[in-house]
Amino acid sequence: MTIAALTKPWQALSYGFLDASAKRELRRKMLKAIAVPGCQMPYASREVPMARGWGTGGLQVTLTLLRPSSVVKVIDQGADDSVNAASIRSFLSKVSGATETWDTTAATILQSRHRIPEERLRADQVLVLQVPNPEPLRPVEPNMSIARQMHADADYGRLWLILYEQIVRSGRVMQGAAYPSLVNGRHVMTPSPIPRWDVPKLHMAQHLTFLSAGREKRLYAVPPFTRVEPLVFSDIPYQVEDHAALTCHRSGLRGYFMNEIPQDDGSAQFELSDSHLGIKAIRQAEGSAVEIGPTWYENGKMPQ
Template sequence: MSLSDLAKPWAAMSYGFLDASAKRELRRKMVKAVAVPGCQMPYASREVPMARGWGTGGLQVSLTLINPKSVVKVIDQGADDSVNAASIRRFLARVSGAMTTTDTLTASLIQSRHRIPEEKLSDNQVLVLQVPNPEPLRPVQPNMSIARQMHADADYSRMWLQLYEQIVCSGRVMQGASYPSLVNGRHVMTPSPIPRWDVPKLHMAEHLTILSAGREKRLFAVPPFTRVEPLVFDDVPFQVEDHADLSCYRSGARGFFMNEIPQDDGTSQYELSDSEYGVKTIRDREGDPVRFGETWYKNGKFS
């Protein structure tokens, strides 16, 4: 073995921006995260050209998985065209040569902030969710060493107490986004701040979901066909947002998760949160040939 055997040719930048050792660390942690679904695995979280808290965790996972044959979709609160999503998508394409798309059906790698697309994901797709706070126990236990011990002991009593308090004080569970969910009957995880509407989409899904928090330096995963059960009491069923009867003022689509747009006169209008599904609906109405995928919700009901 000589020195030149060990050295690699000089390059201005590694493929996919991250250097090879950063990728190997992420790969090793992803292996463990998939093996213990819902359990938070610490990782180093390297610098990327974006501020922590803007999706650096998801970006590092995407940069590790990406290759020139990938087709990447990036969404931010359901929208493909928000500044954050557009910047991340352009960066991913620039450093990898991967193709980009806005169509959920043709994407192989979907990085998302706070939404899961309305069309069902299949087994050849990977969903990467950006996570601001990976610790579901933080509201009840700010000390993260103690929180880790609580996960080790599967001691989730305070989570139940928190939900009970909300029901007593407010008459219903007030937790909107990041609804705590029990994964594989063992670890409680936060599904990232996706609305309750999206939580059932993780349960026994066909696709692999990887959740990564860059600022907090932890990642966890939900493999396909894994139980993801929102914490509920037997007599207080889990309820998703009451959006089944709302229709989108732009596309006319009905029965999906909506963004509320307050109007000057005090009323509200609603538009589809999944922007690409709205675009498809409008193009379909105008007579363009459009391929719709099967949706998780049909007529506003999860099926």
């Protein structure tokens, strides 16, 4: 018997780019992460054809979840057409045969950084968030071994210290993104760099969310219908960005998270951060048969 007889015939790539053992590793850790919501699971993060820090963690989770019938949407800062989002999306469809889409309601897997789409996600959709720094305790405990002990003991008192000092220095909570949140009443997670506006969307959501950090080799999950509560003081309520009264100058939509566009005359205009929602609204206004799904925020407010 020769070695050649024992090996499989040469193939250009495995299905979904990652080899079977890499996918098995990810699947195991993803199941574990679902079993203990918000708890960071270490995993063997593989090399993917992208630099660490560009979404390799999210990419590995997405590659593991993909099948030919999947429909993938990838957004970067809310936009489908940015270079990073477009290349990740085309890579995903190339290695798996999945369909590409920009439409939130049509997608089955959504990979994102910085934003959760404004249209409500359903139970049959999976959100994958790319996380640069998965450790919420890093600002207060630089020693990661001790931080892990603090997670085990649910010793989260120091996280309020960050908020305390922001209020002392600036009069309000300045945590703009990655707002530490308590998942299922047990583990505090950092919900990747999504703005405060998006954190309530994770609370008791119908969809499954994976958060994965490729460089830090940690992944965690928010299963459907799980409590996600941002840390707050009992006498200072949680506040989202005050974008409720802003109007998008292109689509005319109001009450969503906006990007500020500085103008030549020094003033500023706003446009929807969720770019495809804006595109849909414009098409609808032009008379095309486009359906905008139900949104999390209604009239700038998140119904409780």
